[in-house]
Structure formats: structure tokens, C-alpha cells
Amino acid sequence: MMRRLPRPGDLALIAALLLPLMVALPRLGGLGGPPELWLTWVGRVTGILGLALMLLAAAVSLRLPGFDRPFGGLVRLWKLHHWMGFGAFILIMVHVLALALAAVPASLDAAVATLFPPVSHGAVWLGWLAWLAMVIFLAPTFGFFGRLHYQRWKRLHLVSAAALFLGLGHVLLLAGETWPWWLLGIAGLGAIVWRKLLSPRFSRLPYRVVAVEPLARGVVELVLEPEGRRMAHKTGQFVYLSPLDESLSAGRGEEHPYTIASSPHDARLRIGIKDLGDASHALQSVTPGSRVLIEGPYGDFFQRHFPSRKSLWFGGGIGITPFVGAAREMAELGQGDDVQLLYLSNSPDRAYYQDELKEIAERVEEFTYTSHYYRDQGPLTEAFLRHHCPDYAEREIYICGPPGMNAHLQRLLTDQGVPASRIHSEVFDFL
Amino acid sequence: MNKIAYTAFIAFLASILTLLSASALSQSDNEARDDEALDAVTWDELAEHDGAESCWKAIHGRVYDVTDYIPDHPTEEEVMLEWCGRDATEGWENKRPGVPHSPRAASRLESLLVGRLVGEDGQPVMPDDAADADAEVIDADRALSPAEDERLHRAMLGLPLDGHYRGVFTDRGVIQVNITFDLRDGRFESVDYRHLAYRGVDYLELEEGDELYPVRVQYEQIAERLEGEPVTRIFALYEPQRMVDDVDGYSGATLRGAKVISAIRDGLNRGVYSWP
Numbered sequence: 183m184m185r186r187l188p189r190p191g192d193l194a195l196i197a198a199l200l201l202p203l204m205v206a207l208p209r210l211g212g213l214g215g216p217p218e219l220w221l222t223w224v225g226r227v228t229g230i231l232g233l234a235l236m237l238l239a240a241a242v243s244l245r246l247p248g249f250d251r252p253f254g255g256l257v258r259l260w261k262l263h264h265w266m267g268f269g270a271f272i273l274i275m276v277h278v279l280a281l282a283l284a285a286v287p288a289s290l291d292a293a294v295a296t297l298f299p300p301v302s303h304g305a306v307w308l309g310w311l312a313w314l315a316m317v318i319f320l321a322p323t324f325g326f327f328g329r330l331h332y333q334r335w336k337r338l339h340l341v342s343a344a345a346l347f348l349g350l351g352h353v354l355l356l357a358g359e360t361w362p363w364w365l366l367g368i369a370g371l372g373a374i375v376w377r378k379l380l381s382p383r384f385s386r387l388p389y390r391v392v393a394v395e396p397l398a399r400g401v402v403e404l405v406l407e408p409e410g411r412r413m414a415h416k417t418g419q420f421v422y423l424s425p426l427d428e429s430l431s432a433g434r435g436e437e438h439p440y441t442i443a444s445s446p447h448d449a450r451l452r453i454g455i456k457d458l459g460d461a462s463h464a465l466q467s468v469t470p471g472s473r474v475l476i477e478g479p480y481g482d483f484f485q486r487h488f489p490s491r492k493s494l495w496f497g498g499g500i501g502i503t504p505f506v507g508a509a510r511e512m513a514e515l516g517q518g519d520d521v522q523l524l525y526l527s528n529s530p531d532r533a534y535y536q537d538e539l540k541e542i543a544e545r546v547e548e549f550t551y552t553s554h555y556y557r558d559q560g561p562l563t564e565a566f567l568r569h570h571c572p573d574y575a576e577r578e579i580y581i582c583g584p585p586g587m588n589a590h591l592q593r594l595l596t597d598q599g600v601p602a603s604r605i606h607s608e609v610f611d612f613l
Numbered sequence: 614m615n616k617i618a619y620t621a622f623i624a625f626l627a628s629i630l631t632l633l634s635a636s637a638l639s640q641s642d643n644e645a646r647d648d649e650a651l652d653a654v655t656w657d658e659l660a661e662h663d664g665a666e667s668c669w670k671a672i673h674g675r676v677y678d679v680t681d682y683i684p685d686h687p688t689e690e691e692v693m694l695e696w697c698g699r700d701a702t703e704g705w706e707n708k709r710p711g712v713p714h715s716p717r718a719a720s721r722l723e724s725l726l727v728g729r730l731v732g733e734d735g736q737p738v739m740p741d742d743a744a745d746a747d748a749e750v751i752d753a754d755r756a757l758s759p760a761e762d763e764r765l766h767r768a769m770l771g772l773p774l775d776g777h778y779r780g781v782f783t784d785r786g787v788i789q790v791n792i793t794f795d796l797r798d799g800r801f802e803s804v805d806y807r808h809l810a811y812r813g814v815d816y817l818e819l820e821e822g823d824e825l826y827p828v829r830v831q832y833e834q835i836a837e838r839l840e841g842e843p844v845t846r847i848f849a850l851y852e853p854q855r856m857v858d859d860v861d862g863y864s865g866a867t868l869r870g871a872k873v874i875s876a877i878r879d880g881l882n883r884g885v886y887s888w889p
Binding site (some may be wrong): 209210211212215218219228264265268271275278279281282284285287288289291292293294295296297299301317324325326350351358481502 | 614615617618619621622625628629632633635636639685686688709715716717719720721724725
């Protein structure tokens with residue numbers, strides 16, 4: 183999914199990233215000359231880009247329904263955020279080293295004085311503190327010392343706000359033109375304030391659990407009814423759900439992402455949940471009548487790239503949910519685009535929603551349903567695919583399922599010459 | 614990505630530690646460059662290197678040859694050349710107003726060191742003299758201008774009592790300046806002109822747009838800027854450009870500040886006019 187660059191949002195990001203550099207460039211001198219000069223230039227440019235990346239990484243962590251779409255959905259935006267944080271971390275270390283090395287031709291002492299000047303040069307020490315804060319909140323992200331529990335990682339990640347403040351202090355004391363930094367700083371810190379302080383109060387809608395329908399062992403569908411305003415969504419989108427049920431064994435009040443399985447025209451919100459962790463395990467036995475908070479919708483899975491082309495959907499495991507939502511919409515409308523759904527499951531008893539999907543396939547002419555069982559048939563083969571969907575190479579392909587299945591299908595399809603631009607997939611592996 | 618981040622992090626720490634230990638272990642060669650070992654440079658020698666072909670600058674009592682560095686310096690060449698051949702401490706301490714150059718710039722500067730600044734007698738110009746942001750680097754033996762010699766000022770005025778004073782400056786039988794002021798704790802208050810005229814022009818009657826109006830503004834600047842100052846401050850008016858701005862083409866340097874000094878000293882001579 184990162185392959186199709188650039189999106190409109192990407193271009194805006196690149197412009198914002200380069201803004202402080204462009205403003206500062208006339209002050210930085212040239213790249214030529216002896217090592218101490220070009221190293222200084224490199225040191226400053228990497229510092230400017232590093233901090234700009236860090237502030238923008240914070241800015242794109244803004245979770246606002248609709249904001250993610252110019253970036254190709256929230257999952258892709260998260261990946262961008264991850265890469266930007268990584269880039270900022272590396273660039274900032276290059277920044278420090280380059281400036282220190284630039285002073286080495288003068289003397290080693292000068293290099294050390296550059297890194298650790300008298301305390302009166304507060305700007306440099308603010309920079310160090312910003313770096314330290316960055317190490318604290320990025321070390322668990324990049325697994326320096328093993329992985330943290332998700333909720334603890336999330337709390338620790340808030341240290342990023344301190345890093346942003348310190349980094350801004352560092353640059354505002356040193357920069358000739360400060361307005362680009364105010365701009366990016368407000369964007370970055372504003373996103374954090376929205377996300378952590380405002381959004382939990384203003385953008386979560388209360389819903390009531392009206393039913394918990396078991397689909398298979400360890401898989402339920404929650405049926406939710408809005409208490410007030412109803413959230414509008416498109417098929418294939420997902421929401422953040424925070425259960426408030428007091429009797430839950432884990433995850434009460436915590437938000438986790440789940441794909442919507444109901445049709446956009448359904449007054450009730452249906453969410454298929456598989457027991458994959460503490461929180462989703464606890465949700466299997468959530469009390470009907472209890473309340474949940476819903477934030478969203480996010481994602482842009484079914485963006486219509488070539489609406490005229492037929493589609494081929496691969497759903498696997500709980501990854502069937504976006505297709506269930508889309509099939510239900512077709513069932514309600516009694517029609518749809520030409521779609522073939524291939525449901526990859528281990529065995530019939532693990533193919534949740536199968537009966538309903540079969541029934542929809544009988545009613546809606548354009549919708550074809552095929553199931554494939556790993557236990558009986560092994561990994562999906564090209565022959566199987568060609569037998570059931572001879573024109574698969576001509577179709578727009580959507581994949582949602584576990585990472586192993588996704589990788590297998592991507593390989594199989596690209597081996598057959600299906601262009602990567604026609605394959606769309608969504609894997610929630612770090613949300 | 615995680616591996617790269619971790620590797621970069623460790624490499625970064627290792628580099629910093631290497632730099633620190635290498636610096637700690639190697640004998641600093643900068644300390645050897647104490648003042649005695651440096652060539653002596655006089656003000657005259659310094660002044661010879663005042664252009665782009667050879668540009669020396671004195672900063673905190675040391676002299677640097679910055680000729681080759683000027684094209685690489687981010688500041689415009691014109692601004693850089695302005696400081697050639699003279700004491701540039703002020704420029705050094707004010708990269709932007711109030712912002713000194715960084716330690717890294719200082720380290721680069723050290724590599725351009727050519728000597729130490731000495732006075733006519735061969736005695737070094739103390740770096741501390743120049744470090745005082747307000748003071749210019751002054752050769753210890755250079756005579757102070759009457760406008761700035763604080764000791765002289767105090768000797769001339771004694772200790773006038775606090776109170777209300779009035780004084781005049783007359784020339785050829787005509788009053789030109791009549792001034793009134795209070796002293797409180799030896800400092801000026803309520804400085805005001807009762808009369809201000811020259812060659813038949815009453816300056817106090819002038820209005821904006823009149824040809825000589827800028828001169829009136831300058832006289833008023835004197836009154837305003839003496840406010841709160843110690844009484845010895847009047848001697849700065851021997852060089853009025855120290856006190857007043859250039860206004861509409863009228864240079865502060867040509868203002869007759871001495872008339873104001875005269876009028877004030879007349880008031881002090883007469884003694885307290887009335888007690889506060």
C-alpha cells in the first residue's frame with residue numbers, strides 16, 4: 183500500500199517538510215568548501231529536516247474522521263507516521279554528529295564544546311533534552327529493549343509532547359526566521375492536544391450493545407445501537423471502540439480498532455470481533471445493554487480506483503468483515519458492481535458469516551461467492567483461482583486477512599503479472 | 614526498521630563517547646596558546662588590515678585574520694568588511710542583536726588567531742575591558758574625551774544639593790537658553806525649557822513643518838534623555854550625537870549641546886532656586 187506514491191496528502195506533507203528548510207537555506211551558506219563548512223551545512227540541514235519531520239509526524243497523528251482519506255486511509259497514515267518518526271530519529275543523530283565533526287578540524291576540544299557547551303548556551307541543552315525524550319518514547323516503539331504492553335507503550339509515547347516542546351525551544355532560540363517553526367509546532371502540538379484532550383470528549387459517540395451474536399468459537403458480532411447521533415460510514419471502514427462495561431475483565435475504557443461489518447444503510451452498527459488479545463477476548467462476553475464509545479469512521483479500503491473494472495475480494499479469518507459489510511449493502515440495494523468473493527478459511531466451522539454470504543450470493547446476481555478450505559485444499563493455488571475466477575488478472579483486487587495469507591496472495595498474483603497498483607490490502611498489524 | 618534504528622542509536626552513542634574520550638585523553642593544544650606565546654599586534658598594525666584583501670579583527674583582546682573566511686560567512690560581505698582593521702567585539706557578541714556567536718563559531722575563530730592586541734606601551738589590551746558590552750576597547754593610555762571622563766565630571770560639579778534650579782545661557786546680551794530642572798538624589802527630574810531662541814527664532818514657537826523644527830526636537834530629546842540621569846551626564850552633551858538622534862537631515866553632532874551645559878551649570882552656580 184505504500185507503493186502508490188504520491189497521494190494529495192503526501193504532497194502537502196512534503197511541502198510542509200521543506201518549508202522551514204527553504205526559509206532557512208539562504209542563511210546556511212553553501213555546501214562547498216572545506217569539510218568544516220559542508221559538515222556544518224549538513225548538520226544544520228539534517229537538524230531542520232529532522233525536527234520538521236518530528237513535528238509533522240505528530241501532526242499526522244491527528245485522528246479526525248476524513249483527515250486520513252487524502253493519505254490513503256488511517257492505516258497508511260500510521261505507516262507514514264512511523265516512517266517519519268524513524269526518519270526524524272536518524273536525521274537528528276546525524277545532525278548532532280555532523281556539527282560535532284565540523285568542529286574537529288579546529289580541535290577536539292572545540293568539537294566537545296560544540297556538543298556540551300557551558301550551561302549558558304541553553305539552546306544546545308534543550309536540544310539534548312529533546313533527544314533524550316525522543317529516545318524514551320521511541321525506544322519501546324523500535325523495540326530497543328523488547329516490547330511493551332500496548333497500553334503502556336501508548337502512555338510512554340506521550341513523552342513525544344515533551345520532545346516536541348524541547349525541540350521547538352531549541353530551534354526557536356537558534357533559528358533566524360521562526361515563523362515556519364511556530365506553524366509546524368502548532369500543527370504538531372495541536373494534533374496531540376486534539377487527540378489526547380479534546381477528541382475523547384467531543385468525537386466519541388455513545389452506543390449501546392443490543393446483542394452479542396456468537397459466530398464461531400472465539401468470534402462474536404456485536405450489534406450496537408446509537409444512543410444519540412448515528413455515525414455515517416462507507417463500507418470497508420473501521421472504528422475505534424471503547425467498551426464501558428464495568429464487568430469486563432480487561433480493556434475497559436481502552437480504545438481498539440475494529441472493522442465495521444454492517445451495511446452503511448443499517449441503522450445498527452455491527453462489528454465482528456475475534457479473540458486475538460486481552461481486550462478482544464474480554465469483549466467476547468461483553469454484557470448486552472452496556473455502553474460503548476465509538477470514534478470514527480476511518481480508513482479508505484474500498485476507494486474506487488477504476489469503478490468500471492470488476493472486483494475480486496479475498497477475505498481470510500476476521501478479515502472477512504469489510505467484505506461482509508459490502509455484501510450486506512449489496513443485499514439491501516439488491517444490486518452492485520460485479521464482484522467475486524473468495525473466502526479463505528481453515529474449515530467450514532471457521533468460515534463465519536458463510537451462510538449469510540451464500541444467501542446474499544443467491545439473491546444478488548452480480549455477487550459470486552466461493553470458499554476455500556486450507557485444511558482440505560492446502561494453500562490457495564493459481565489453478566484453483568483460475569478455475570473459479572478465470573478473469574482474475576483483469577480485476578481490481580482487494581485482500582483483507584492475516585499477514586501470512588496477504589503475503590501468499592500478493593506473491594501469487596504478482597507472479598501472474600497482476601500489477602501491484604491493482605492490488606489493495608489492509609493489515610492491522612500495529613494499530 | 615527496528616534493527617536500523619537500534620544500530621544507529623548505538624553507533625551514535627559510541628561516536629559521542631569516542632569523541633569525548635579522545636578529547637579527554639589528548640593534550641589540549643589550545644591551552645598552550647596563552648597570551649605570552651602570541652605575536653603582539655598594535656592598534657596601528659591592526660588598522661592596516663582593513664579590507665577584503667587582508668582583514669584582521671580584534672575580538673576580546675585577540676587578533677584574528679578572517680580574510681579567507683569572509684566569503685564563506687553567511688553574513689553579507691559588506692557587513693563583514695565593516696569590522697576589518699578594528700575592534701569587532703561588539704559585532705562578535707551581537708550576531709543578531711543580543712545574540713552572541715556560538716561556541717562552534719568560537720572554535721572556528723580560534724583557528725584564525727594571529728596575535729594579541731597591545732597598546733602603544735606594549736601592554737596587552739585586557740580582554741575584560743572589551744567584554745563589557747557598553748565599553749569600547751580603549752587603549753589604556755588614550756586620553757578620554759571630555760564627554761566621557763566620569764572622574765573629571767564629578768570633580769567639576771562637586772555635589773550639588775537636591776532642589777529646584779533655574780539657569781540661562783546668554784550671548785551678546787540675548788538669552789538663548791533658559792532651563793529649569795530639579796535634582797533628586799543627584800539625578801535630573803522635570804527638565805524643561807523656559808526659553809529657547811537663536812537669531813530671533815523662538816524655537817519653542819516652531820511647529821511641525823517649520824524648517825528648524827527638527828532642531829527643536831533634538832533639544833527636547835536632550836531634556837527627555839537627561840531625565841533620571843546623574844547630573845554628570847550633561848558633559849555627554851559636548852558630543853551631542855551621544856544623546857540625540859539625527860532628525861530630518863539635521864545631524865545630532867552639529868547641535869549646540871554646550872549651550873545646554875552652560876545653562877545647567879549656570880543654574881547649579883546660582884544654587885537652589887527653591888526647595889522641593
